[in-house]
Amino acid sequence: MIISQDASCDLISIAQKTRLAASKLAVLSSEVKNQAIDAIAIALESAKDEILQANITDCEAAAEKIAKPLYKRLQLDEHKLRDAIAGVRDVGKLLDPVGAVQIHREIDTNLILKRITCPLGVLGVIFEARPEAAIQIASLAIKSGNGVILKGGKEAIRSCEAIVKAIKQGLSQTAVNPDAVQLLTTREETLELLKLDKYVDLIIPRGSNSFVRFVQENTRIPVLGHADGICHLYVDKAADIAKAVTITIDSKTQYPAACNAIETLLVHSSIAATFLPKVADALQKANVELRGEKRSREILPNIVAATEEDWETEYSDLILSIKIVDSLEEAIAHINDYGSRHTEAIVTEDVEASETFLALVNAAGVYHNCSTRFADGFRYGFGAEVGISTQQMPPRGPVGLEGLVTYKYQMIGDGQVVSTYTGNNAKSFTHRDLK
DSSP states (O other), X not given: OOOOOOSHHXXXXXXXHHHHHHHHHTTSOHHHHHHHHHHHHHHHHHTHHHHHHHHHHHHHHHTTTSOHHHHHHHOOOHHHHHHHHHHHHHHHHSOOOTTOEEEEEEEETTEEEEEEEEEOOEEEEEEXXXXXXXXXXXXXXXXXXXXXXXXXXXXXXXXXXXXXHHHHHHHTTSSSOGGGEEEEOSHHHHHHHTTOTTTOOEEEXXXXXXXXXXXXXXXXXXXXXXXXXXXXXXXXXXXXHHHHHHHHHHHHHSXXXXXXXXEEEEEEHHHHXXXXXXXXXXXXXXXXXXXXXXXXXXXXXXXEEOOHHHHTOOOOSSEEEEEEESSHHHHHHHHHHHOOSSEEEEEOSOHHHHHHHHHHOOSSEEEESSOGGGOSTTTTTSSSOSEEEXXXXXXXXXXXXXXXXXXXXXXXXXXXXXXGGSSTTOOOOOOEEOO
Protein backbone atom coordinates (compact mmCIF):
# COMPACT_ATOMS: atom_id res chain seq x y z
CA MET A 1 0.00 0.00 0.00
CA ILE A 2 1.34 3.46 -0.92
CA ILE A 3 1.32 5.95 1.95
CA SER A 4 0.05 9.48 1.22
CA GLN A 5 -1.31 10.84 4.55
CA ASP A 6 -0.69 14.53 5.11
CA ALA A 7 -1.17 14.69 8.87
CA SER A 8 1.98 15.11 10.95
CA CYS A 9 1.07 12.27 13.30
CA ASP A 10 0.55 9.90 10.37
CA LEU A 11 3.97 10.73 8.96
CA ILE A 12 5.55 10.09 12.36
CA SER A 13 3.83 6.70 12.37
CA ILE A 14 5.25 5.98 8.91
CA ALA A 15 8.74 6.98 10.06
CA GLN A 16 8.44 4.76 13.14
CA LYS A 17 7.43 1.77 11.00
CA THR A 18 10.33 2.46 8.65
CA ARG A 19 12.80 2.67 11.53
CA LEU A 20 11.52 -0.60 13.02
CA ALA A 21 11.81 -2.35 9.66
CA ALA A 22 15.28 -0.86 9.19
CA SER A 23 16.46 -2.12 12.59
CA LYS A 24 15.56 -5.66 11.56
CA LEU A 25 17.00 -5.22 8.08
CA ALA A 26 20.30 -4.04 9.58
CA VAL A 27 21.09 -7.47 11.03
CA LEU A 28 20.11 -9.60 8.04
CA SER A 29 22.80 -11.56 6.22
CA SER A 30 24.20 -10.58 2.84
CA GLU A 31 22.51 -13.62 1.30
CA VAL A 32 19.08 -12.59 2.58
CA LYS A 33 19.51 -8.99 1.42
CA ASN A 34 20.65 -10.15 -2.01
CA GLN A 35 17.57 -12.37 -2.27
CA ALA A 36 15.45 -9.30 -1.54
CA ILE A 37 17.26 -7.28 -4.22
CA ASP A 38 16.72 -10.05 -6.77
CA ALA A 39 13.05 -10.16 -5.82
CA ILE A 40 12.81 -6.40 -6.44
CA ALA A 41 14.31 -6.81 -9.92
CA ILE A 42 11.89 -9.63 -10.77
CA ALA A 43 8.90 -7.64 -9.50
CA LEU A 44 9.91 -4.56 -11.50
CA GLU A 45 10.23 -6.65 -14.66
CA SER A 46 6.79 -8.15 -14.05
CA ALA A 47 5.32 -4.66 -13.58
CA LYS A 48 7.12 -3.17 -16.59
CA ASP A 49 4.00 -2.42 -18.62
CA GLU A 50 2.20 -0.86 -15.65
CA ILE A 51 5.22 1.32 -14.81
CA LEU A 52 5.71 2.52 -18.39
CA GLN A 53 2.03 3.32 -18.81
CA ALA A 54 2.04 5.26 -15.54
CA ASN A 55 4.99 7.26 -16.83
CA ILE A 56 3.24 7.99 -20.13
CA THR A 57 0.31 9.36 -18.13
CA ASP A 58 2.66 11.48 -16.01
CA CYS A 59 4.38 12.86 -19.10
CA GLU A 60 1.09 13.68 -20.79
CA ALA A 61 -0.09 15.53 -17.69
CA ALA A 62 3.21 17.41 -17.37
CA ALA A 63 3.61 18.38 -21.03
CA GLU A 64 3.89 22.15 -21.50
CA LYS A 65 3.69 22.61 -17.71
CA ILE A 66 7.29 21.97 -16.65
CA ALA A 67 10.67 23.09 -17.98
CA LYS A 68 12.23 21.05 -20.77
CA PRO A 69 15.13 19.71 -18.65
CA LEU A 70 12.72 18.53 -15.96
CA TYR A 71 10.48 16.92 -18.59
CA LYS A 72 13.50 15.08 -19.99
CA ARG A 73 14.27 13.70 -16.53
CA LEU A 74 10.65 12.65 -16.08
CA GLN A 75 10.56 10.45 -19.17
CA LEU A 76 11.07 6.76 -18.39
CA ASP A 77 11.19 4.66 -21.53
CA GLU A 78 11.78 0.94 -21.87
CA HIS A 79 15.55 1.42 -22.20
CA LYS A 80 15.82 3.55 -19.06
CA LEU A 81 13.73 1.08 -17.10
CA ARG A 82 15.79 -1.84 -18.38
CA ASP A 83 19.01 -0.11 -17.35
CA ALA A 84 17.57 0.72 -13.93
CA ILE A 85 16.62 -2.92 -13.34
CA ALA A 86 20.09 -4.00 -14.51
CA GLY A 87 21.46 -1.56 -11.93
CA VAL A 88 19.40 -3.30 -9.22
CA ARG A 89 20.98 -6.63 -10.12
CA ASP A 90 24.43 -5.02 -10.18
CA VAL A 91 23.87 -3.77 -6.63
CA GLY A 92 23.15 -7.35 -5.60
CA LYS A 93 26.56 -8.40 -6.93
CA LEU A 94 28.46 -5.79 -4.90
CA LEU A 95 30.21 -6.56 -1.63
CA ASP A 96 28.05 -5.97 1.43
CA PRO A 97 29.25 -2.71 3.02
CA VAL A 98 27.84 -3.69 6.43
CA GLY A 99 29.92 -5.57 8.99
CA ALA A 100 33.35 -4.74 7.57
CA VAL A 101 36.01 -4.65 10.29
CA GLN A 102 37.99 -1.45 9.68
CA ILE A 103 40.09 -1.65 12.85
CA HIS A 104 40.90 -4.79 14.87
CA ARG A 105 43.27 -3.87 17.67
CA GLU A 106 44.45 -5.30 20.95
CA ILE A 107 44.39 -2.49 23.52
CA ASP A 108 45.80 -4.89 26.12
CA THR A 109 45.62 -8.60 26.77
CA ASN A 110 41.96 -9.66 26.51
CA LEU A 111 40.89 -6.07 25.75
CA ILE A 112 40.02 -5.93 22.07
CA LEU A 113 38.77 -2.95 20.00
CA LYS A 114 36.97 -3.24 16.67
CA ARG A 115 35.58 -0.57 14.36
CA ILE A 116 32.77 -2.10 12.32
CA THR A 117 30.63 -0.61 9.55
CA CYS A 118 26.87 -0.43 10.16
CA PRO A 119 23.82 1.10 8.42
CA LEU A 120 22.89 4.75 8.93
CA GLY A 121 19.28 3.88 9.80
CA VAL A 122 16.57 5.66 7.81
CA LEU A 123 17.15 7.70 4.65
CA GLY A 124 14.80 10.43 3.48
CA VAL A 125 15.22 10.86 -0.27
CA ILE A 126 13.43 13.73 -2.03
CA PHE A 127 13.69 13.99 -5.79
CA GLU A 128 12.17 15.97 -8.66
CA ALA A 129 10.98 13.97 -11.67
CA ARG A 130 13.43 11.14 -12.52
CA PRO A 131 11.27 8.22 -11.30
CA GLU A 132 14.06 5.69 -11.87
CA ALA A 133 15.77 7.28 -8.86
CA ALA A 134 13.27 5.41 -6.70
CA ILE A 135 14.56 2.13 -8.13
CA GLN A 136 18.23 2.98 -7.65
CA ILE A 137 17.80 4.29 -4.13
CA ALA A 138 15.58 1.48 -2.86
CA SER A 139 18.07 -1.18 -4.01
CA LEU A 140 21.02 0.65 -2.44
CA ALA A 141 19.08 1.16 0.79
CA ILE A 142 18.22 -2.54 1.09
CA LYS A 143 21.78 -3.65 0.32
CA SER A 144 23.23 -1.25 2.91
CA GLY A 145 20.66 -2.26 5.55
CA ASN A 146 18.80 1.05 5.63
CA GLY A 147 15.13 1.92 5.55
CA VAL A 148 14.12 4.62 3.08
CA ILE A 149 11.30 7.15 2.82
CA LEU A 150 10.96 8.30 -0.79
CA LYS A 151 9.33 11.55 -1.87
CA GLY A 152 9.05 11.99 -5.62
CA GLY A 153 7.97 15.15 -7.38
CA LYS A 154 4.26 15.63 -8.10
CA GLU A 155 4.98 15.39 -11.83
CA ALA A 156 6.17 11.77 -11.33
CA ILE A 157 3.56 10.62 -8.83
CA ARG A 158 1.99 7.84 -10.92
CA SER A 159 5.37 6.49 -12.03
CA CYS A 160 6.67 6.42 -8.46
CA GLU A 161 3.52 4.78 -7.15
CA ALA A 162 3.79 1.99 -9.74
CA ILE A 163 7.50 1.51 -9.02
CA VAL A 164 7.15 1.42 -5.23
CA LYS A 165 4.12 -0.88 -5.51
CA ALA A 166 6.32 -3.34 -7.43
CA ILE A 167 9.21 -2.98 -4.98
CA LYS A 168 6.93 -3.67 -2.02
CA GLN A 169 5.43 -6.65 -3.84
CA GLY A 170 8.90 -8.04 -4.39
CA LEU A 171 9.94 -7.50 -0.77
CA SER A 172 6.76 -9.18 0.50
CA GLN A 173 8.17 -12.46 -0.83
CA THR A 174 11.35 -12.12 1.25
CA ALA A 175 12.56 -11.71 4.83
CA VAL A 176 12.73 -7.92 4.38
CA ASN A 177 9.69 -6.09 5.72
CA PRO A 178 8.13 -3.99 2.92
CA ASP A 179 7.79 -1.17 5.49
CA ALA A 180 11.51 -0.60 4.90
CA VAL A 181 10.52 1.28 1.71
CA GLN A 182 7.88 4.03 1.89
CA LEU A 183 6.58 6.59 -0.59
CA LEU A 184 5.20 10.05 0.21
CA THR A 185 3.21 11.96 -2.39
CA THR A 186 2.37 15.49 -1.20
CA ARG A 187 4.32 18.71 -0.74
CA GLU A 188 3.06 18.96 2.85
CA GLU A 189 4.71 15.63 3.60
CA THR A 190 8.01 16.97 2.28
CA LEU A 191 7.98 19.80 4.81
CA GLU A 192 7.03 17.41 7.62
CA LEU A 193 9.71 14.91 6.59
CA LEU A 194 12.38 17.59 6.99
CA LYS A 195 11.33 17.97 10.64
CA LEU A 196 11.73 14.30 11.54
CA ASP A 197 15.28 14.46 12.88
CA LYS A 198 14.31 11.95 15.59
CA TYR A 199 13.53 9.26 13.02
CA VAL A 200 15.42 10.14 9.81
CA ASP A 201 19.22 9.98 9.79
CA LEU A 202 20.09 11.46 6.38
CA ILE A 203 18.24 13.55 3.79
CA ILE A 204 19.26 13.13 0.15
CA PRO A 205 17.73 15.71 -2.23
CA ARG A 206 17.96 15.27 -6.00
CA GLY A 207 16.76 18.08 -8.23
CA SER A 208 17.34 21.70 -9.21
CA ASN A 209 19.76 23.93 -7.33
CA SER A 210 16.92 25.97 -5.85
CA PHE A 211 15.19 22.80 -4.68
CA VAL A 212 18.31 21.41 -3.02
CA ARG A 213 19.05 24.74 -1.34
CA PHE A 214 15.49 24.78 0.01
CA VAL A 215 16.03 21.36 1.57
CA GLN A 216 19.40 22.34 3.00
CA GLU A 217 17.95 25.47 4.60
CA ASN A 218 14.87 23.82 6.10
CA THR A 219 16.10 20.83 8.06
CA ARG A 220 18.30 19.91 11.00
CA ILE A 221 18.88 16.48 9.51
CA PRO A 222 22.27 16.04 7.76
CA VAL A 223 21.90 16.60 3.99
CA LEU A 224 23.91 14.82 1.29
CA GLY A 225 23.71 16.39 -2.14
CA HIS A 226 24.71 19.17 -4.45
CA ALA A 227 22.91 22.38 -5.26
CA ASP A 228 24.63 23.20 -8.56
CA GLY A 229 26.13 21.33 -11.48
CA ILE A 230 28.28 23.98 -13.15
CA CYS A 231 30.87 21.85 -14.93
CA HIS A 232 33.69 22.98 -17.23
CA LEU A 233 35.80 21.54 -20.02
CA TYR A 234 39.19 23.16 -20.57
CA VAL A 235 40.82 22.61 -23.98
CA ASP A 236 44.53 23.13 -23.43
CA LYS A 237 47.07 24.45 -25.94
CA ALA A 238 48.43 20.89 -26.26
CA ALA A 239 45.02 19.34 -26.96
CA ASP A 240 44.33 16.93 -29.79
CA ILE A 241 41.74 19.00 -31.73
CA ALA A 242 39.68 16.07 -33.00
CA LYS A 243 39.62 14.49 -29.56
CA ALA A 244 38.63 17.81 -28.00
CA VAL A 245 35.70 18.28 -30.40
CA THR A 246 34.35 14.79 -29.68
CA ILE A 247 34.65 15.21 -25.91
CA THR A 248 33.02 18.64 -26.02
CA ILE A 249 30.04 17.37 -28.00
CA ASP A 250 29.48 14.42 -25.67
CA SER A 251 29.95 16.49 -22.50
CA LYS A 252 27.33 19.02 -23.64
CA THR A 253 24.82 17.19 -25.82
CA GLN A 254 24.71 13.51 -24.73
CA TYR A 255 22.22 14.49 -21.98
CA PRO A 256 22.19 18.27 -21.46
CA ALA A 257 19.73 18.10 -18.55
CA ALA A 258 22.20 16.08 -16.45
CA CYS A 259 24.13 17.73 -13.66
CA ASN A 260 27.42 16.45 -15.13
CA ALA A 261 26.95 18.11 -18.54
CA ILE A 262 29.32 21.03 -19.15
CA GLU A 263 28.04 24.59 -19.02
CA THR A 264 31.28 26.44 -19.88
CA LEU A 265 33.99 25.66 -22.41
CA LEU A 266 37.41 27.19 -21.71
CA VAL A 267 39.86 27.32 -24.62
CA HIS A 268 43.55 28.26 -24.65
CA SER A 269 44.17 31.34 -26.78
CA SER A 270 46.94 29.70 -28.84
CA ILE A 271 44.54 27.15 -30.39
CA ALA A 272 41.27 29.10 -30.22
CA ALA A 273 41.35 30.24 -33.86
CA THR A 274 41.74 26.63 -35.02
CA PHE A 275 39.55 24.84 -32.49
CA LEU A 276 36.58 27.16 -32.01
CA PRO A 277 35.25 27.15 -35.61
CA LYS A 278 35.38 23.34 -35.68
CA VAL A 279 33.71 22.81 -32.33
CA ALA A 280 31.16 25.57 -32.97
CA ASP A 281 30.12 23.95 -36.25
CA ALA A 282 29.61 20.59 -34.51
CA LEU A 283 27.77 22.14 -31.56
CA GLN A 284 25.47 24.23 -33.72
CA LYS A 285 24.58 21.17 -35.80
CA ALA A 286 23.45 19.68 -32.46
CA ASN A 287 21.28 22.80 -31.89
CA VAL A 288 23.47 24.19 -29.10
CA GLU A 289 23.17 27.94 -28.51
CA LEU A 290 26.65 29.41 -28.00
CA ARG A 291 27.49 32.40 -25.83
CA GLY A 292 30.97 33.93 -25.70
CA GLU A 293 32.99 36.79 -24.29
CA LYS A 294 34.64 39.37 -26.55
CA ARG A 295 37.60 37.32 -27.77
CA SER A 296 35.43 34.29 -28.53
CA ARG A 297 33.08 36.46 -30.58
CA GLU A 298 35.99 37.84 -32.60
CA ILE A 299 36.44 34.28 -33.87
CA LEU A 300 32.74 33.36 -33.80
CA PRO A 301 31.00 36.67 -34.58
CA ASN A 302 27.51 35.17 -34.84
CA ILE A 303 27.28 33.84 -31.28
CA VAL A 304 25.49 35.55 -28.38
CA ALA A 305 27.46 37.83 -26.03
CA ALA A 306 28.14 36.17 -22.68
CA THR A 307 27.69 38.07 -19.42
CA GLU A 308 29.00 37.50 -15.90
CA GLU A 309 25.77 35.66 -15.14
CA ASP A 310 26.57 33.02 -17.76
CA TRP A 311 29.65 31.85 -15.86
CA GLU A 312 27.40 31.29 -12.82
CA THR A 313 24.55 29.52 -14.60
CA GLU A 314 23.65 25.85 -14.79
CA TYR A 315 21.69 25.83 -18.06
CA SER A 316 20.64 22.15 -18.00
CA ASP A 317 19.86 22.76 -21.66
CA LEU A 318 21.49 23.06 -25.09
CA ILE A 319 23.31 26.28 -24.19
CA LEU A 320 27.07 26.60 -23.76
CA SER A 321 29.19 29.58 -22.73
CA ILE A 322 32.71 29.95 -24.15
CA LYS A 323 35.73 31.78 -22.77
CA ILE A 324 39.25 32.09 -24.12
CA VAL A 325 42.05 31.96 -21.52
CA ASP A 326 45.77 32.58 -21.86
CA SER A 327 47.10 29.86 -19.57
CA LEU A 328 46.37 26.68 -17.66
CA GLU A 329 46.56 28.72 -14.46
CA GLU A 330 43.85 31.10 -15.68
CA ALA A 331 41.60 28.16 -16.60
CA ILE A 332 42.06 26.60 -13.16
CA ALA A 333 41.36 29.93 -11.46
CA HIS A 334 38.14 30.38 -13.45
CA ILE A 335 36.97 26.87 -12.60
CA ASN A 336 37.72 27.24 -8.91
CA ASP A 337 35.91 30.61 -8.88
CA TYR A 338 32.76 29.59 -10.78
CA GLY A 339 32.60 25.81 -10.61
CA SER A 340 30.27 23.96 -8.28
CA ARG A 341 32.89 21.33 -7.31
CA HIS A 342 31.04 18.68 -9.28
CA THR A 343 33.06 17.49 -12.30
CA GLU A 344 35.75 19.29 -14.31
CA ALA A 345 37.80 18.09 -17.29
CA ILE A 346 40.89 18.96 -19.31
CA VAL A 347 41.76 17.89 -22.85
CA THR A 348 45.51 17.89 -23.41
CA GLU A 349 48.38 15.69 -24.57
CA ASP A 350 50.69 17.43 -22.08
CA VAL A 351 51.04 15.06 -19.12
CA GLU A 352 52.44 17.74 -16.83
CA ALA A 353 49.53 20.07 -17.62
CA SER A 354 47.01 17.30 -16.93
CA GLU A 355 48.66 16.44 -13.61
CA THR A 356 48.60 20.09 -12.57
CA PHE A 357 44.93 20.37 -13.50
CA LEU A 358 43.96 17.18 -11.64
CA ALA A 359 45.87 18.30 -8.56
CA LEU A 360 44.73 21.93 -8.35
CA VAL A 361 41.11 21.91 -9.51
CA ASN A 362 38.82 21.64 -6.50
CA ALA A 363 36.03 19.27 -7.53
CA ALA A 364 34.62 15.87 -6.63
CA GLY A 365 35.59 14.62 -10.10
CA VAL A 366 38.58 15.78 -12.17
CA TYR A 367 39.02 14.19 -15.60
CA HIS A 368 41.69 14.08 -18.30
CA ASN A 369 40.78 13.45 -21.94
CA CYS A 370 37.27 12.11 -21.35
CA SER A 371 33.71 13.35 -21.09
CA THR A 372 32.32 14.79 -17.86
CA ARG A 373 29.25 12.60 -18.44
CA PHE A 374 31.14 9.68 -16.89
CA ALA A 375 30.42 11.17 -13.44
CA ASP A 376 27.79 8.62 -12.51
CA GLY A 377 27.53 5.83 -9.94
CA PHE A 378 26.44 3.23 -12.49
CA ARG A 379 29.36 4.11 -14.80
CA TYR A 380 31.74 4.00 -11.83
CA GLY A 381 30.67 0.43 -11.11
CA PHE A 382 28.66 1.29 -7.99
CA GLY A 383 25.59 -0.43 -9.44
CA ALA A 384 23.63 2.77 -8.87
CA GLU A 385 23.91 5.97 -6.87
CA VAL A 386 21.78 7.76 -4.31
CA GLY A 387 23.09 11.10 -5.51
CA ILE A 388 26.20 13.15 -6.13
CA SER A 389 27.84 15.05 -3.32
CA THR A 390 29.98 18.13 -3.93
CA GLN A 391 30.81 18.71 -0.28
CA GLN A 392 34.45 18.71 0.80
CA MET A 393 33.96 16.03 3.43
CA PRO A 394 33.30 12.45 2.33
CA PRO A 395 31.31 10.91 0.81
CA ARG A 396 32.09 12.92 -2.31
CA GLY A 397 31.11 12.54 -5.94
CA PRO A 398 28.66 9.78 -6.96
CA VAL A 399 27.55 8.14 -3.73
CA GLY A 400 26.88 4.44 -3.70
CA LEU A 401 26.83 1.91 -0.89
CA GLU A 402 29.88 3.27 0.90
CA GLY A 403 28.08 6.56 1.53
CA LEU A 404 25.15 4.83 3.25
CA VAL A 405 27.05 3.24 6.10
CA THR A 406 28.72 4.62 9.19
CA TYR A 407 30.68 2.71 11.83
CA LYS A 408 30.66 1.92 15.51
CA TYR A 409 33.42 0.98 17.94
CA GLN A 410 33.09 -2.31 19.80
CA MET A 411 35.24 -2.96 22.87
CA ILE A 412 35.34 -6.42 24.45
CA GLY A 413 37.20 -6.88 27.74
CA ASP A 414 37.52 -9.11 30.76
CA GLY A 415 37.00 -6.80 33.74
CA GLN A 416 39.55 -4.12 32.80
CA VAL A 417 39.20 -0.60 34.26
CA VAL A 418 40.87 2.67 33.23
CA SER A 419 42.45 3.28 36.66
CA THR A 420 44.82 0.36 35.95
CA TYR A 421 46.38 2.45 33.19
CA THR A 422 46.83 5.72 35.13
CA GLY A 423 48.94 6.90 38.05
CA ASN A 424 52.51 6.12 39.15
CA ASN A 425 52.36 2.40 38.43
CA ALA A 426 50.24 2.68 35.30
CA LYS A 427 50.10 -0.34 33.07
CA SER A 428 50.95 0.29 29.42
CA PHE A 429 48.63 -0.36 26.50
CA THR A 430 49.84 -2.83 23.89
CA HIS A 431 48.02 -1.19 20.95
CA ARG A 432 48.76 -4.17 18.71
CA ASP A 433 46.88 -4.46 15.43
CA LEU A 434 45.40 -7.91 14.83
CA LYS A 435 44.54 -9.66 11.61
